[in-house]
Amino acid sequence: MTSTPSPFWSAPLPAAKPPAETALYRLPTGVYTTRAALAVSGGSILDKRSFAATAVLISHPHGDLLIDAGFGIHVKEHLKMLARVERAPYKLGKTVAEQLNAAGYDWSRMLGVLVTHTHWDHVSGLDSLKVPVWINSEELRYGASDAHGAVFREVSQNLDIHEYKLTGPAYLGFPASFDVYGDGSVVVALAGGHTFGSVVVFVTLPSGERYGFIGDLTWQMDGITRGAERPWMLRRMADVDAETVRLGLQRSIALSKLMRIVPAHDVGAYDSIPQLPVPYPHADA
Template identity: 30%
Template sequence: MSQTKIHVLHTGSVNVDRALPFKEKTLHPLPFSGWLRPNSWRMWVPVSAYLIEHPKGLLLVDAGWHEDMRVNVRKHLGFLTSTMISGVLPPGQSIREQLQRLGYTDKDLDLVIMTHLHSDHVSGIKHVNGAKRIIVSDLEWKAALKDRNYIKSMWEGVNMEKFDMKSIPHGPYKKGLDLFGDGSIYLILTPGHSAGMVSLLVKTDDGWVLLGSDVGYARKSWEQHILPGVTTSMEEADKSLTWLGEFSKRDDCRMVIVNHDPEIAPKIIT
């Protein structure tokens, strides 16, 4: 692989209340849950993953929905979560099937990077358990162990390596990881939606591609500064979204892609 290539993949969709991607000012204590709110306020958004063919390895970012979502959504998500969100995974769209379509298996993956461990990102991780390495930030791992809202059964039996944050030249906190030590891919600490969430900066010949995970949910998130409806820290979410918006305006920023943006179709970026 002599050139970096990014495959934007949709691994099904998730159905949520509109207040989950776009925070609302309301007297409702938990608007993102959708409880006691009209069904007409719900929306479908894609669940994305990214396969990066890089000169130094084959990388996967997040794992999308597991094929168990086709069998029993409530069992896979758990009762409480299934009252707030639902999802679909059409045939051919699991990460296992998409790798196969591209001529790969999980054993071909040099690295799987988990941006964070929310269900719609980690659900399919057992489909790629044969990867050489699977990593997650130490901050996210520690938060997931303490927080009962994480669905730990999704990664049970999966060996995830934890990485510490180091000083880097990018990001709201200038912390993350220079993945290959050559400045071609940075993992950027962008907390707020979750405690240890990372985004990715991927260098291409035409500029940086910023994979913003759930820092925002659509272009209007950073253009209108609308925070996600679910945050672990409003202050951190605000700082991360501000940084993403500022980076998007740089001359060397080719594009910003966030995980659940309905306007982003599956594509290949070279």
Template identity: 60%
Template sequence: MIYVWTGVALLGVAASLIAIRSFRPAPFAAPTPWTGPLPDASPPSEMAIYQLPTGTYENRAFLAYRGGGFSDVRQFAATAVLVQHPAGDLLIDAGFGANVEAHIAAMPSYRRTPHELGSTVRDQLRAKDYDMARLKGVVITHAHWDHVSGLDELDAPVWLNPAEGRYVERAKDGGVFREVASQRQIHHYTFDGPPYLGFPSSHDVHGDGSVVIVEAGGHTDGSVVVFVNLPDGRRFAFIGDLTWQIEGVTHRAERPKMLQMLADVNPKQVREGLQRIVAVADHMHVVPAHDVHAYDPIPKWMSVSGTRPNPS
């Protein structure tokens, strides 16, 4: 039988083949491992970190990274991290807030997935009699809804760099941020420090190397990585959505092309950020924002018995 293919049909077949190939394993080039000294850090003895899970939403691994399984259903974390420091505490991201159902409903229907709600960050802090005056601010890894929904209940400054400020002004995906941050103080910060672990510039929050923010970009204009260095010598890299699951680091697996087109403003820049993280991954614990198990080494705020003392 002879098939006569129209131009439209040929384009459809070509698009389908490209889409299928984009989900197959294709590790990006392995970077040269970091062999230089790690940046100096003098974290105070009172410093500590805690995870505050606020819920999860469901997705399949094949949508998260190239080579992921279609039947591998993952629970994506919506978790905030409290970094306690005598000079003032910080939250990294804010998780789900009290109005998360409305925030989800504001998304296109194809982006709404089954989800499970937990306690908000504010409720978890209140349950342990946390002194909100200790909270110096909320550092968002980027301004997408699932990282900022909980800002609606937190009376604390929101830390925003210039590139992410431009993103939230123009991007449709900045709508939830614009809503929840409209009544919040914005703390503008810049990357005024030297290169840090391969990233071109940095911002040392306390001046002691304990919390250092670097601009990664690519997922959004001003998305960041937050490095946290503890007094016991452990180092953490909170990498936001450079990858949605740890396989992005361990397998050097990017998002499938179709998901890059939907999720990233600059996939090449995301790859460069991932390569920098892969290069240093042997020296620290890497936490992609949505990988539930990546938070396992961090104690849960609500599981700590008694009221947490605030550093003096």
């Protein structure tokens, strides 16, 4: 793959009308460490990379959503459910539930956790979140059947499943979409490739600033800045369809000129998103 992306999206960005109260907050729950050589093609075996396990809270007057769940209180047990080669040293911070409770968050506002996909490091924190899981049918099928869905099956077994449908039109080059609130502020788009139903979540803020939370289309910003894919062996291990992942990555690179692209595991990609305020501003709403 060359570092020059095809211009998949060149038209004006679609209209969005986020309410004035719409906001984003990051909730870092920990990190795990791996070598750059195992994260991106061309990475050095001497370079250690911290992989973020960060959830993002979308605050919206019609109800809030979390993008992914980060690490849970039982992350140590969750790691034991992985193949030994997939385990990595980790550091657990405060879980999403702990952070929201400490801020005095009003849980009646929470619609659920919208998972980009069902791999362990995106869903571990569901073990302490008693809210619905927002997921599409293809990703639910993957989570129910694939070996990499073992942690998801464990942490979601007592949770309500809110199955949304990607029946909306193509969006920003991705083939199908779901407009969560009907105002264009949060649009889920089908990416696929990494898992059956993995998605990208596009968020538009009242300021006009836009974000694309691309899950694991790439693990690090190297994928966006220099078009670096996962190493060949990791593509075979991690992706169900590497060519679809490549296409999604190229689409994301093209969009990076128009919005902030956030690979799920790049710690620095979250820097522009404020941390959860304490007390939470809607605590008494």
